[in-house]
Amino acid sequence: MSPSDDSPDRPEPSESAESLRAWEALAVSAVGHVIEFWNFKRNHGRIWALLYLRDRAMSAAELQETLELSKGAVSMLIRELEQWRVIERVRDPRDSVWRYGARTDLMKMITRVLSRRENDLVARVQTELREAERLARASGEASPLALERIRRMRQLAELVGGAITTLIRTATLDVRGLIGMLAGGVARRGGDSHDDDTIGSEGGGGDEDLD
Amino acid sequence: MSPSDDSPDRPEPSESAESLRAWEALAVSAVGHVIEFWNFKRNHGRIWALLYLRDRAMSAAELQETLELSKGAVSMLIRELEQWRVIERVRDPRDSVWRYGARTDLMKMITRVLSRRENDLVARVQTELREAERLARASGEASPLALERIRRMRQLAELVGGAITTLIRTATLDVRGLIGMLAGGVARRGGDSHDDDTIGSEGGGGDEDLD
DNA sequence: CTTGCAGTTCAAAACGTCTTGAACCATCAA
DNA sequence: TTGATGGTTCAAGACGTTTTGAACTGCAAG
Numbered sequence: 001m002s003p004s005d006d007s008p009d010r011p012e013p014s015e016s017a018e019s020l021r022a023w024e025a026l027a028v029s030a031v032g033h034v035i036e037f038w039n040f041k042r043n044h045g046r047i048w049a050l051l052y053l054r055d056r057a058m059s060a061a062e063l064q065e066t067l068e069l070s071k072g073a074v075s076m077l078i079r080e081l082e083q084w085r086v087i088e089r090v091r092d093p094r095d096s097v098w099r100y101g102a103r104t105d106l107m108k109m110i111t112r113v114l115s116r117r118e119n120d121l122v123a124r125v126q127t128e129l130r131e132a133e134r135l136a137r138a139s140g141e142a143s144p145l146a147l148e149r150i151r152r153m154r155q156l157a158e159l160v161g162g163a164i165t166t167l168i169r170t171a172t173l174d175v176r177g178l179i180g181m182l183a184g185g186v187a188r189r190g191g192d193s194h195d196d197d198t199i200g201s202e203g204g205g206g207d208e209d210l211d
Numbered sequence: 212m213s214p215s216d217d218s219p220d221r222p223e224p225s226e227s228a229e230s231l232r233a234w235e236a237l238a239v240s241a242v243g244h245v246i247e248f249w250n251f252k253r254n255h256g257r258i259w260a261l262l263y264l265r266d267r268a269m270s271a272a273e274l275q276e277t278l279e280l281s282k283g284a285v286s287m288l289i290r291e292l293e294q295w296r297v298i299e300r301v302r303d304p305r306d307s308v309w310r311y312g313a314r315t316d317l318m319k320m321i322t323r324v325l326s327r328r329e330n331d332l333v334a335r336v337q338t339e340l341r342e343a344e345r346l347a348r349a350s351g352e353a354s355p356l357a358l359e360r361i362r363r364m365r366q367l368a369e370l371v372g373g374a375i376t377t378l379i380r381t382a383t384l385d386v387r388g389l390i391g392m393l394a395g396g397v398a399r400r401g402g403d404s405h406d407d408d409t410i411g412s413e414g415g416g417g418d419e420d421l422d
Numbered sequence: 423c424t425t426g427c428a429g430t431t432c433a434a435a436a437c438g439t440c441t442t443g444a445a446c447c448a449t450c451a452a
Numbered sequence: 453t454t455g456a457t458g459g460t461t462c463a464a465g466a467c468g469t470t471t472t473g474a475a476c477t478g479c480a481a482g
Contacts, residue, residue, distance in 0.1 A: 026343035030336045125241045132237035167378045
């Protein structure tokens with residue numbers, strides 16, 4: 001270690017991690033915005049984007065330094081991303097630290113995470129509305145129209161709350177072309193499945209607790 | 212007015228507004244949750260839901276009392292909802308206050324509001340990413356793969372940020388049946404346009420500043 | 423056993439957003 | 453003009469969420 005070793009925790013600025021270049025910062029921040037839009041943390045997006053851009057696995061300490069996050073934040077963000085299977089943990093046999101790499105099967109990631117969230121919402125709202133309907137009937141106070149409208153709100157909830165699910169069900173084919181492109185080489189028709197870029201059929205894997 | 216007229220602002224509890232029944236509270240709150248999920252304010256949803264349920268126009272003061280909101284909040288929430296054309300202002304000739312009614316052309320509302328927001332996001336992110344790409348080229352620091360990946364992030368942004376737009380484009384037909392039901396009487400084929408329940412074609416109207 | 427390092431936890435602080443309420447403005451009628 | 457009423461504004465405060473950082477755990481090497 002070089003000069004004054006005062007501050008605790010903060011990794012030495014001269015660590016292995018390359019610092020964030022201007023263009024990287026921009027791209028990383030842009031993805032942060034997209035992710036934030038979907039009610040995840042901006043830094044979830046930033047981490048994934050950096051790993052994706054650099055195309056190599058990085059350690060928690062590197063991420064911390066490069067993205068200027070605290071140790072605690074990195075720990076938690078990484079755990080979540082990993083749970084959602086948006087990044088994956090790898091260990092180089094000769095080195096003893098875990099590193100994390102960006103997964104590229106984006107569509108799977110996104111649908112997995114978002115539709116889980118949507119399902120929670122829709123289920124909850126359906127319950128509330130069913131109860132509302134029950135009470136309304138029981139009390140006899142509700143007009144027939146009001147009852148009808150409660151029922152319609154259920155449909156609204158399903159439609160709006162289930163947007164992603166709907167999208168997936170109906171639009172998968174339309175975006176199939178786009179998707180493949182996120183992973184492998186130049187967009188090309190035909191087979192050629194070099195990387196892990198799949199979309200359909202919700203791979204059989206276990207169903208951890210997201211969110 | 213009647214007894215002690217001490218508290219400022221707060222409408223008399225004995226105002227014209229009927230208080231919120233338990234079943235109404237439930238339904239209203241459920242819609243609040245759905246709306247909140249989409250990053251609008253819970254109370255946007257509550258107001259719309261109440262107007263929709265009661266099927267009549269209510270004044271700001273009634274809304275304030277029924278939903279237990281402050282004067283200021285109601286003013287602002289109403290203005291936004293009106294801008295988004297989710298509720299509409301009406302004035303009974305004999306009475307001098309404005310009242311607000313829920314619009315029922317759900318699909319139009321949703322697409323109008325959400326796709327506007329999405330467009331903003333996508334535009335912004337595209338700009339950031341294009342700039343990132345430009346810088347990356349200019350600096351010569353970026354690997355070809357990195358450049359390629361920035362370009363792919365653009366596609367990702369369009370896909371993920373434009374979810375609603377995509378959904379509308381691809382799924383409109385699928386939900387068309389559902390939608391009609393939200394507005395008028397029992398779902399019925401054929402003409403009979405009693406209420407304003409349309410879906411397609413983004414009515415020609417002006418383009419105010421949403422959001 | 424001790425030391426050093428990677429990683430986790432969690433209470434407190436920072437932060438952003440939403441709501442409040444008092445002051446203010448506009449309109450109308452007397 | 454005055455008073456009453458409905459509506460708007462905005463600084464301050466409440467609230468919920470994210471981040472921080474210091475203490476802690478676990479592991480491996482010496």
